[in-house]
Amino acid sequence: MSSSAIGPHDLAGTLTDSINTKERELDLWEKRIDALYKLLSDDKRCHINIHEFRYAIESLGADAYTNHNYYERWTLALRNLLIDKNVLSELEITQKVQEIEDR
């Protein structure tokens, strides 16, 4: 490459790993995140746009690619965007996770 990558997501030529071609269906938690992104970015709500979303994923840093899978990165990006835009707060997300745990 002629210059360093533009971010952790700039992967061209960076890996030699084998490609896992196994097929599977998405789990509910993945469909949930996919659907939430679609709804939050639709014309009715316009809370986020695709560019902000991509940027939020890129901004998670290189560790996000090693420590989290595709839809987990989506989850973290959505969380960060919703907090940045004051749609939700970090505290209420944390509290809600605890509340559901306690049910």
Added chain:
Amino acid sequence: MPKPRIALTNLHDLSADFLSLTPVQKIGVAIQELLIEKGIIAPDELSQSINLIDTITPAQGSRVVARAWVDASFKERLLTDAVAACLELQIDIRPIHLIVIGNTSKIHNVIVCTLCSCYPRMLLGLPPDWYKSSAYRARVIHEPRTVLREFGTHLKEHAQITVHDSTADMRYMVLPIRPDNTDNMKEDELAELVTRDCMIGVKIPQLPSGFSTA
């Protein structure tokens, strides 16, 4: 074996998987519940959107390819203005901007999004894990022949490979070459030969007997 679909008719169904989730995945459930509580998303909107995901298949893409195989003038229109051509088949993919790239006897095309996972879901169905994977995104852009061999696809030595990187606002679909010995096949039978992987470019359509042409 596909998992049975969850009814998703009420809030309990929408959070039914919570206990099996990792900490990050649980955040998704929390976000879901908070957005519903705040009236930003309605439960039935979410369940419909989730259930819609199960209905997405490559069937529309296959139809477009099959039509191009039997109708040369449609093929020309498809390669010139793919969105308008799809509309002729009552397939409305707007606001997606689509480019259909035709394979020839000399050129084989393959699609990637090296920066993320851009992909025309309405035509190709859900993207497979491998298309979204770091390994595919990193490797196919510079070693497509090796990657295609890993998918069982062996191109002729002299075939030129063009890799299309879906970096911005366009989405791509490969129009594969119609296999030989299919003259007697009807259009819907031809569509069945066209898999998602053929329209990404990592596979070549095969006849049911397993005979493939490249």
Added chain:
Amino acid sequence: MNARPKFNKGDRVIVRMLSPQPHTRTPAYLHGKPGVIERFCGAFENPEERAIGRSGFPLTLLYRVRFFGSILFSTNKTCEADIVEVEIYEHWLQRDNSHAKT
């Protein structure tokens, strides 16, 4: 009102090496590389602006650019991609006035 495209199909261009942006859709493997305009794709909101909460207007013009793979990935190993075609926004492109063949 949209600006007129600066480039036409067949024009030789070089991908600029702009200073790092918070968000961009021009991967590093293209930076500084020569290519040829394959087609004009239209006018779109600038993703670099939209990503950081700005309007994305005025619209930016998008092209598909064709490159030789061997020029993009000039490592010791032979690049298997004969041609690579990528979408690039106009502000990332400059005219290639050199005499080098692309």
